[in-house]
Amino acid sequence: MKVACLWFTKPAPTQKVAELCLRFSPQICVRENEAVFVEIGKCKNLYSEAGFAARVQVILRRLNIEATVAFGQDITEALVRARYRIENIDHLPLAALLDFTDPFAKDPVAGKYVQKMISGFNELGIINIAGFKKIPLADLISRFGAIAILCRQRVTFEVPISWTYWRPAEVVCEKTEFPYFEFYGELEPLLFELKKQLDVIFQRLWARSLKAQTMQVKVFCETNSRNPKPHRQFDFDFLFPQSNTKGALKIIKERLTRDFEKKAVTSPIEALETRVSNTVPGTIGQRNLLHRHEEIDEQQQALLGQLSEIHGKENIFFAELIEDRRPEKSWKKTEKAAARPSDFTARVPLRPTHLLKPEQIEVTTGFVHIRRQAYPILNWSQNVERISGGWQEQATDLNNSYDRNYYVIELENGSSISIFQAPDQKFYLHGYFG
């Protein structure tokens, strides 16, 4: 086995580099943002080490990335040579043990133990791998246990390292070009073409049992003095993953209609590209013959996606309860219906059906004055609900501390209101029953 390692001194797009290295070998793995490993031993005489290094440097230059290229019989050997630029393993600093034990930097726990071991050896004056190799194995085990055995086995290349699974990210993309300038900014024919693309895209996704989470639609226009921008880009992050053309097209149509109304396309449209940039696992299988629950759920998700496109994601929601006595903090917005509803509501007094932003009111004998209008009081609740707290919250949230006495008042007009008295003795209207 012969492994080439590309070590990046600064964080780099390793996925992109790895994809470009597929021209050399299909056996590739990646240390996220730091290194790319390529198995080049099986290429026989297709290229030499020097030839490989030269070709890689050309690729890196095009990407404007700097990297050190080194070769070894093993992943760890290639890695430490590229990282420390030292040919003889024995001369490596002891810190290289971290790379030997965890070459893909995926095990922080092991890293912590190895670091502790390195600090111990440094204090004893052992500073390089040669010194580490001289320590009797029995002494290592008694002091540092299994992690020391692993380090020793790795530096002597006794244990082969498994290649982690890597494959290039799959991009689902459809592009249609219009060389004869059929479209001059009309939306309808564009949507017709978009539907064709979405049909193909969702068929491809369905075959892989996937749903589209984020999507990008690009409309390429002919550039001229009035339209200097070459394309318009629309990014969609769906509220619910989309699995069919009908739902996705409605959402895309909403955005495109608004954009085209706001900014008309004045030059001919040259091409249309739709790209799925992120997917989530979907369900695959035969339609349930006994009920239509899945279909209705999909319809609901498509509708909510469309509504959230019009009104914003924060304005279309389900509610989930939170155990907090403050009425305004007792629930939160969620994108999906809560699976296990909280049942703390049985332990708190009946809450008003509608909650208002606290508004100062005046209470006099027999009357409540709301916005300078007097409402005769019919009945004043006997029970007082005292809510206080907030002391445990962060210092920045001290304004949220609270100390309230809640009352329910029945008015003569038949309505009931919920008011509270703050420590400053002022009354605030907080909600109504209705």
Next chain:
Amino acid sequence: MALAEKIQHLKLIIGAVDVTVAREAWVAPGLPDGVPKGAIVELLGTKKFEWFIQFLKQHPEIRTFWAEKNQQVLPTALQQRGLDLKQVTFGLLGNDSFVSLRKIIQSQVYEIIIAPNSFEELRVFRAFQLITEKSNNTLFLVGQKNPSTAWPIALQLDISQDKEKNFKLEVLKQRYGRRE
């Protein structure tokens, strides 16, 4: 008995109610004829929401879309009154809610839709009437003080409470009978 109810009762006695316009109805608290499906219902009175929550509680299987202009309804209060929050989707549709409501009704995903009655034009009510009939879902419009004069509204209810805390329903207008 309110005037509208008396007239309806008399019509039934003399056989003047056209059974062809009678339609399926949801069972509703304190309303023997129920709430018609595929129609617009206007709710008025001081206890309209309390009654509506009890109505939803009787139908745990249906999906409801609760549209508002700004967030005011308190979900905690809905659950306290026995409503399962899983069946309710909330939407803050702002001032111009017609287009969105039309989409929601036409989708046939929600059997019950409740929204504030901020509409004045008759053609809007007519559009709602046509699409609710076609989709067979019920649109509840929450009125403020005075009942709307729009003729497409099938049922207008003024809901309050008596001294024993029971719902007192006054039917201000009723267009359809009930098909069993």
